[in-house]
Amino acid sequence: MRKIKTPIIPIQPTFAKVKGDHELNKEAICIFAATGFFLDRDTYWKDVVALPPASINQLDADGFLVKCTPWFQWHYTPRTISFNEALQEFTTLFETIVEEQIGNKKTILPLSGGLDSRSQAVVLKKLGKEVSSYSYDFDGGYPETQLAQKIATACDFDFKPFQIEKGYVWNVIEELAKINQCNSDFTHPRQMAIIDKFEAMGDVFSLGHWGDVLFDSGTDKTVSENQLTEIILKKLIKKGGMELGNALWHQWKLEGTFEHYLHKRINTLLDTIKIKNVSAKVRAFKSLYWAPRWTSVNLSVFIEKRPVTLPYYDDRMCEFICTIPEEFLADRKLQIAYIKAQSPKLAKITWQDHRPFNLYNYGKNRIPYNLPYRIIKKAQRESNALVGKKYIQRNWELQFLGKENATQLESYLFSNPLKEWVSEEVIQAFYNAFKEKDAVTYSHPVSMLLTLALWKKNNG
Incomplete structure (x- = not known):
């Protein structure tokens, strides 16, 4: 008997066999087609499942799943603390995690004009780590590398700009299919365009993935619990996705309708999350089902070349989030306060989502100020x-x-x-x-x- 304990947010999915016929899970593939990732434990096959996050799993000698027991449940138990106390706790926890994850290794840091990688830059600079940073933009797109360059320069990091060229995917698509096992589509992981550059940059990646979900509202506070299924579906279903899911469902002559099946699946998963606060409940849903099966799948490109570290994936960070009042998490307040307190220089650099404004004046990103x-x-x-x-x-x-x-x-x-x-x-x-x-x-x-x-x- 083998035991596997999965993290609260797994960096890579772990799969196991279950009893049943080895045949395509066509219902699961319809959801995959509509959303871009597999839901919950689903895979292409009915007799293969992904082990759920935060679970202890027992597998027999043949690799079949015998028992699955959760060891952590997402919750919302806000403590009576001040914002400054929450900020100090976050600062200590964040910096402790990064120090433990990086040690004395040379760090590879992907930079953008957003907050997550900027918070990584702040902590790596403060801890005195050796950093090789890079960024990329589209040929003909917004020059994201310019903002990244400013952040790197402010931190005295080595920096390399790259441009994602037209049609790059056709040169790497077969390799990418093997890396991500076709568990997500091929146009999103831009890092694949420069995968051969990574090994020379450093020893380990420091990635800011999932900070934008943990440190923001899950949904508008006016949303009621009985609206959650529709809210989740709007977040999950890509443009044209429902139409493709319906088309495959109809062609394969599956029972009932795709819409009814998908609604039922989402309702069932939401019912297992025992959180009354709707914002915290949506965050928990996304962390349970979106992060492991979408975000983590695309981490495989980085992992192919170098180990990855993700402070926002750390179990301690997830447990911390469950105890912080929603009002402190909303609108990225804690991350913004951390960056401003630790590096005013970085806070003054344009925030890409609110350009041309920065972390001190982004509230002016509205008419007439941004006109x-x-x-x-x-x-x-x-x-x-x-x-x-x-x-x-x-x-x-x-x-x-x-x-x-x-x-x-x-x-x-x-x-x-x-x-x-x-x-x-x-x-x-x-x-x-x-x-x-x-x-x-x-x-x-x-x-x-x-x-x-x-x-x-x-x-x-």
Whole structure:
């Protein structure tokens, strides 16, 4: 008998066999197609499951799951403490975790213009770690590397800027399919474009993933508990995702309707979370089902080259969050206060989500204060458009648009392996809608069909 204890938020999923027929879990695949990740314990197969977070699992000698017992339950038990006390506790905990995780290793730090990686920069600088930082932006997109460069310069970190080139995914898609096992689509992990650069940068990654979920409201405080299922579905379902899930459900002649099945699954999972505060309940839901099966899957690209550390994934951080009043977590208050207290220099650098404002004046990101910036940026985009320079905002635009990309995409979408279980009629309908109707809405279904094509090719 083997025992496996999973963390509150697993960095990598662990799979086990269960009794049953070895056949495709088509209901699970429909949800995967709609959302971009597998829900709860689901996998491609009915007799293979992902071990749930925060559980103690007993497996027999053949790898079959015998018993699964939770060791931690998300809760909301706010303590009567001041904001300054909460900030001091966070500061001590955050810095202790990072010190333990990094030690004397040379650290690789991905930087953006947001708060999570900026908080990593603050603590790594304060602790005196040797850091090699980098960032990337799209060819034709927002120059994110400029903000990252400013953060790195302020911290005296080595810095390398990269640009994600058009069509890079076709050179690495087969490798990526093996790395992430087709458990998420291929257009989101931009780090795959520079995967060969990582080994020379340092010894270990320090990643800020999930800080934006733990240190913000899960949902608007006006939302009632009976609205939660719809709120969760709006967060989970990608554009065009419900349409693709419905199409596969109908083609495979599954019982009932996809909408009813999905609603029931979400309701059941929400019922297991014994938290009355709706914001904390949504945060718990996302940490239980979104982080391990979506965010963690894409960590596999980093792990392929170097070990990863994630202070916001640490069990102690999750337990801490459960005891902090929602009003302190809302609007990133604790993270912002930490950065301002520890590094005013970094706090004065533009916050990408509220550009051109920073952590001291982002409250002015509203009309009329942000109007001049918006007018200037609109004029720049229109000027670029006149000379044929398209403004790139999304990963799929670099991978799916243009003649060369179309040739590569079609070679996978209309391959024989995919057509063995998704009809050509369904494939053609979504691809035509992407090309002729609404590329933004139908980019997700096309991306998921591409993912299914690679999985089918590799799994027969």
